[in-house]
Amino acid sequence: MPNRRTAAGLQVHSTNNRMRLHLYRLQQGAAAALLLTLLSLGSPVLLEAQIIDSLRQTVENLNNIRLQIDKLPRSLFFQIYDTSGTIEILPKYSLRQTEQAINSVIDTVVFQGNTATAEFILRREMILKENGQLTKTKIFTDLNRLADLGLFNAVDITARRFRQDGITYTKVLVNVDERWRFFPYPVLGLKEPDIIGWIKNFNVRRVFFGLGLSFNNFRGQNESIETEIAGGYDPYFRVGYFNPFIMKIDDRRVSLQLNLGTSRTRTLSISPQTLIQYDLDETRHSVGATLGLRLSRAETVQLTGGYFQLSVPDNVAMNIPGTSISPDGTDAFLFLGTVYTFNTVNVLPYPTDGSYLNATLTRNGFAFQPATVGYFRLTLDARRYTALSREDKDEKLADTFFDPSGGYCFATRTYISGAIGGSVPNYQHTFIGYETKIRGFFSKVFEGDNLLLVSMELRVPLLKVQARRLEWIPIPSLRLVRYGIYITFFADAGATWYSPNSSRYRFGEGLNLSTLKSGYGAGLNLILPFNLVGRVEVARNSEGKYELMLSQGVSF
Numbered sequence: 273m274p275n276r277r278t279a280a281g282l283q284v285h286s287t288n289n290r291m292r293l294h295l296y297r298l299q300q301g302a303a304a305a306l307l308l309t310l311l312s313l314g315s316p317v318l319l320e321a322q323i324i325d326s327l328r329q330t331v332e333n334l335n336n337i338r339l340q341i342d343k344l345p346r347s348l349f350f351q352i353y354d355t356s357g358t359i360e361i362l363p364k365y366s367l368r369q370t371e372q373a374i375n376s377v378i379d380t381v382v383f384q385g386n387t388a389t390a391e392f393i394l395r396r397e398m399i400l401k402e403n404g405q406l407t408k409t410k411i412f413t414d415l416n417r418l419a420d421l422g423l424f425n426a427v428d429i430t431a432r433r434f435r436q437d438g439i440t441y442t443k444v445l446v447n448v449d450e451r452w453r454f455f456p457y458p459v460l461g462l463k464e465p466d467i468i469g470w471i472k473n474f475n476v477r478r479v480f481f482g483l484g485l486s487f488n489n490f491r492g493q494n495e496s497i498e499t500e501i502a503g504g505y506d507p508y509f510r511v512g513y514f515n516p517f518i519m520k521i522d523d524r525r526v527s528l529q530l531n532l533g534t535s536r537t538r539t540l541s542i543s544p545q546t547l548i549q550y551d552l553d554e555t556r557h558s559v560g561a562t563l564g565l566r567l568s569r570a571e572t573v574q575l576t577g578g579y580f581q582l583s584v585p586d587n588v589a590m591n592i593p594g595t596s597i598s599p600d601g602t603d604a605f606l607f608l609g610t611v612y613t614f615n616t617v618n619v620l621p622y623p624t625d626g627s628y629l630n631a632t633l634t635r636n637g638f639a640f641q642p643a644t645v646g647y648f649r650l651t652l653d654a655r656r657y658t659a660l661s662r663e664d665k666d667e668k669l670a671d672t673f674f675d676p677s678g679g680y681c682f683a684t685r686t687y688i689s690g691a692i693g694g695s696v697p698n699y700q701h702t703f704i705g706y707e708t709k710i711r712g713f714f715s716k717v718f719e720g721d722n723l724l725l726v727s728m729e730l731r732v733p734l735l736k737v738q739a740r741r742l743e744w745i746p747i748p749s750l751r752l753v754r755y756g757i758y759i760t761f762f763a764d765a766g767a768t769w770y771s772p773n774s775s776r777y778r779f780g781e782g783l784n785l786s787t788l789k790s791g792y793g794a795g796l797n798l799i800l801p802f803n804l805v806g807r808v809e810v811a812r813n814s815e816g817k818y819e820l821m822l823s824q825g826v827s828f
Contacts, residue, residue, distance in 0.1 A: 364445050365430035373431040378406050379441040385448040390492045423489050425449040425752040452750050455486040459502045480504035508535030527564035557581045574611040593775035594698040597645050605645045609634030621803045622826050624681035625659040647693035655685045681731040685828045691721045695773050710764045712791020712813030714821045720768030729762040737799055753801035760797055765790035790814045
């Protein structure tokens with residue numbers, strides 16, 4: 273009879289062999305999927321179904337790998353976050369009791385844990401109400417609606433039937449775990465597209481730094497105020513206010529957002545005529561307001577407008593075309609736009625299921641003289657997250673609503689921004705290299721009047737997202753943390769180009785294969801506590817060069 277050491281060794285050896293077999297199968301499936309992904313950059317609509325079918329075939333192998341990883345000791349990953357069992361928020365009824373209460377009439381709805389949030393904020397989101405019927409569909413709907421508020425770490429809805437003095441009644445408990453409301457945070461920025469580029473072109477002066485304050489759910493009514501102030505290379509100040517519900521129009525909610533900001537931006541620019549280098553110092557002031565009308569849980573329309581002013585030195589305005597439209601170096605104009613948003617994405621900050629569409633049309637400037645700003649900009653941002661495996665949560669009630677993992681996901685994004693009409697000043701050009709990037713050209717910046725970016729990504733859970741309540745944290749709102757690891761395989765392609773009425777336009781330029789840049793690769797996405805995401809990725813670009821990238825936040 274083998275001893276424990278021998279038996280354990282055989283078990284680990286057998287597990288490793290199974291993992292090697294699964295990894296070999298995964299390599300074949302992933303290679304085919306990535307090839308289809310790269311080919312689909314030229315025709316994403318025609319091949320998307322083929323890509324998804326190919327990816328679905330790899331899910332079984334990926335599931336087997338994750339099952340083997342789940343058998344490994346948790347200390348190999350994050351021992352401090354080791355979790356066993358479910359998260360308990362507050363005393364609640366059992367799942368069995370909740371199942372038994374389904375289809376009964378609700379007599380009482382009781383809220384627990386909302387120490388700061390006003391009860392009417394919760395009630396106006398919910399369809400579960402006194403004298404209404406309790407159904408699973410309503411429970412899941414209210415879980416999602418309360419999650420959409422962004423005020424809670426977790427939400428739980430349970431119910432129970434009681435019988436007292438010959439009378440039967442149903443009581444619903446809504447337990448919420450409130451997030452921390454007041455966040456001071458440091459502001460640190462680099463005058464480079466990414467940290468690796470800044471290290472290569474090291475200059476300690478090209479840094480800006482400061483402090484930000486975010487106060488969410490102040491007054492307990494789901495309002496938020498955020499402000500930032502920074503000094504250094506690019507000093508700025510901004511303050512914003514958001515209220516998601518200021519009034520109703522035909523039972524549709526109206527939101528209000530206000531923004532105020534001022535900044536000084538410094539950069540180097542070269543005159544295309546004289547090749548003289550100028551130290552460009554831009555001063556910007558802006559104020560804006562946005563009214564939103566919520567058509568449904570997924571759809572919103574907005575009307576946005578405001579005032580913008582930019583000033584540059586006179587000699588720069590005269591010698592570098594496009595730094596300002598006005599010859600005196602100061603552009604001041606009103607802007608007005610309309611926005612349509614459709615959003616069924618499951619969970620942020622790491623979405624794995626649903627669709628997102630944002631369409632914006634903005635008029636910048638209302639004077640049509642040659643020496644003033646006056647043009648339209650149309651922007652489309654379309655994203656699709658296709659879950660390749662999911663649990664059927666309708667079979668039984670979930671113990672806790674918040675499951676950000678969503679399993680395996682194939683994600684696509686198409687982003688287009690185009691200028692229509694008059695000349696576009698340099699400070700309103702579109703860029704690939706800052707908020708939008710091509711992996712493989714992560715440290716490069718591409719500038720133009722117009723922009724196109726297409727991205728595709730396969731997201732594979734290596735360590736499924738888990739949750740842990742850390743009782744040793746002194747602030748209750750910060751005790752619930754989540755963590756996980758995803759492997760990603762991605763492909764990006766994009767370009768920027770100038771319009772014919774731009775001073776930088778060259779005959780024959782536009783969107784074509786010669787201007788298209790692309791890259792593909794793989795990486796690790798670390799889902800960290802407090803809704804943070806860290807990324808380590810390696811890409812190979814269309815020029816055959818490799819690039820290591822360190823960044824934060826989900827790619828899209």
